[in-house]
Amino acid sequence: MREFLFPNSVAVVGASPKADSIGGQILLQLLKSFKSRVYAVNPKYRRGEVGGVEVQFYESATNLPEAPELVVVATPAEITPRVVDDAGRAGAKAAIVVSGGFSEIGRRDLENELVKTAQKHGMRVLGPNCIGVYNAFNGLDTMFLPVEKAARPPPGPIAFLSQSGAVMTAALDWAAGEGIGVGIAVNFGNRADVTEADFIEFLANSKEISVIALYLEGFRWKGDAARFLKVAKRSSKPVVVYKAGRGSDSARAAASHTAAMAGAYEMYHALFRQAGVIEADDLVELFDMAKALAVYGPRRVDSVLVVSSSGGMGVQIVDAVNSVGLRVPELPEEGREELRKYLLPIATVSNPVDLTGGGNNAHFGKALEIGLRYTDAAVVAALIHPPGYNEDVAKEIIDVLEKHKKPIIVVSFGSSPQTKALEEALRSRVVVVNTPRRAARALLAVALYGSKVDHRGGKGGDEHNTSQGVDSGISPPPGGVVPK
């Protein structure tokens, strides 16, 4: 499995000097971004210019100067078994078959032949009919789309596994704009051999990735669900899933396997619960949850502190936090008394804490620091319009985060230069979203995973902070948490 993401060398079979062909686009992309050796295979060419560089073309994978650990296949479907056979004989360990024309158009025979050929050589196959992989760490990128069509996210601890190639492309494009680090992404296509479970198993042991996010429409074979359950359940990293195709109209839409999927969402939902997998309700939420888990790890989250410079935003956040089953309890008198010492007389020293428009940056820090002594997490509406606040409030929030090691999620809603500067300053360290609902759902993911880790007697919280001796994150399951 390692060879799909971290090969020492890659050969593109069906490579071309023509940038408008798929084989040409993949070759060009890999030459630009992959940080190791790339070989071009196509008997039609000897040499050609690709992206301004002279490239040598090889007749077959068997002619290469070294065994390519990975081959990317972009040839007509009919010849892919032969191409994979050559690659196997040359010593390749894995093949990403981009080519379409297999079971999706009724050619299951060709798909079976492809897989059998690979198995003969001990090779694994991703696809066919897929866009393959994106690895931000080493530039392995088979997405064959230029950046003006699809932005690429920066490296980061989130892996994104997607049953849909278009959804993977769109989600990575969106994540890039949000500054969300997605280190690895994989699209499965027809899933003739390798499945989600294989990558979950592999990534759960990788040092680069800390959260696995999955876009799923449905399992293809009966055994898929059982294998997924086993692998997800024992994964040492959180798995978040967004399952699409829930209703009857969408089940009909999922053409070939309609019968299997119709009305089956409740079955998936039960499976996810059993596997300790956290469910998101759309792609945005999937990444919010993944980012929260990457930043904060598993945590006890029962009671939530809400702090804002606007009573109105505070009330909205309390509604959202309550709606996912988490509590916003009144602070004890001791805590309120201490808050009174630091905040304005007109501030509401309750929970939610309302600093009012008369407050300032330092008040945000004080309210968080004192309030978090009595609660497990905080959601902050970091509204900075009134005169006493500005984007430097980011520093106050990050300081408390570093000291308390408890999850703090920020709701920021605006477009002014100061608001954008605040979001930019927070982004690298804190989850920043634009609605209370997104904040509450992200916090719920942290809470649910905290409860899973605790049930297993695991130590999920450790890698995130016990080195600094604060709050191990292990606790009884939060009583108020209602999974979805």
Add this chain to the structure above:
Amino acid sequence: MREFLFPNSVAVVGASPKADSIGGQILLQLLKSFKSRVYAVNPKYRRGEVGGVEVQFYESATNLPEAPELVVVATPAEITPRVVDDAGRAGAKAAIVVSGGFSEIGRRDLENELVKTAQKHGMRVLGPNCIGVYNAFNGLDTMFLPVEKAARPPPGPIAFLSQSGAVMTAALDWAAGEGIGVGIAVNFGNRADVTEADFIEFLANSKEISVIALYLEGFRWKGDAARFLKVAKRSSKPVVVYKAGRGSDSARAAASHTAAMAGAYEMYHALFRQAGVIEADDLVELFDMAKALAVYGPRRVDSVLVVSSSGGMGVQIVDAVNSVGLRVPELPEEGREELRKYLLPIATVSNPVDLTGGGNNAHFGKALEIGLRYTDAAVVAALIHPPGYNEDVAKEIIDVLEKHKKPIIVVSFGSSPQTKALEEALRSRVVVVNTPRRAARALLAVALYGSKVDHRGGKGGDEHNTSQGVDSGISPPPGGVVPK
């Protein structure tokens, strides 16, 4: 009421040449943006420089060269009754009292005195303790915040009424970034005299505004609810409301009127239904719904067409559309046959229509045009990553919109230059959102209002399109629509 938004002249009482005072900031903002006469009143100054301009200060409203239709009061609370008395004697019709220090700190006596003084002169009072009004049409802007702290939206047909000043500021700041035209915004503060109902009544008859969006925490007096019901019910313009403070923790947070609000959300929900008011679940949804109503008007929406270049996005949209109670029915064979003529052989000519990554811009247009003959509205996942698509797909969508006059909502999810260019091109004509849920909720608002207009035997659809003779928008209430 007109004088609060369209006065011929404005006097700022408590004006100052000091930009760091509230009276100074309001004066500066009005001098910069208000397109009519602005007077500064403050006995402490004779002349002063404000924003590089020499300004004459008057001792009292009674000394002005003309009767100010509107006075904006930013003086200490204690002297506001006297200030309003002067304004009334000078002939003012309305007062926006920005000053705090009234019922919100227990000084109901002073608040009553203020209102009584105004009533003596036949004046109306907005506030006290409010940020007042924003009118993009004539630049009347009492928000006293510079643009780098709070962006202002462009003029447009949406009015935003907000019980919270900070929420109004944040929402306008956000709307500005989204390019949503919010022509008028009003914050009510303590609501000692003028309430939401007064503005709904006034705006329902204004030619500038076509949709009224309301952020509500709760009514203050018993009579408020009855008056709101009456006014909203007979409003000829759609009213969309987001009611915050729904749970027990947030009811506690709504300090002074806790008893009245606790557990009362169901009452509000029933009231909104009775009044034909459409409910949003957060601020983003409030503006999505308002924009959809402004763009498309009331419409019959029972069946929805879904078109995408990605089967995965299509499935997600079907889920969301189903979840708000709208149907995504299979197209009749006649329609599918016609689609087959224009789309690729590998395209799915069903509903959802999947153009596949091999399609092109023109396919989007054809699928919409043919599909909309059999359905009431469309949601399009305008994913343009594959080679055959680009931002010009906006033209195809707008062409069909103009021809069919049926609501089309676009889901666009990404950050690449092409995606941003597409969103920019669509924005002025079409509702563009980034999740299927937002699209479905916006469409639901159109459907619900369509059903309300029909129940009344009204002609809501007419102003939007019968001049072009297509689809009156009046129809039996959509059977599948489940209000929230």
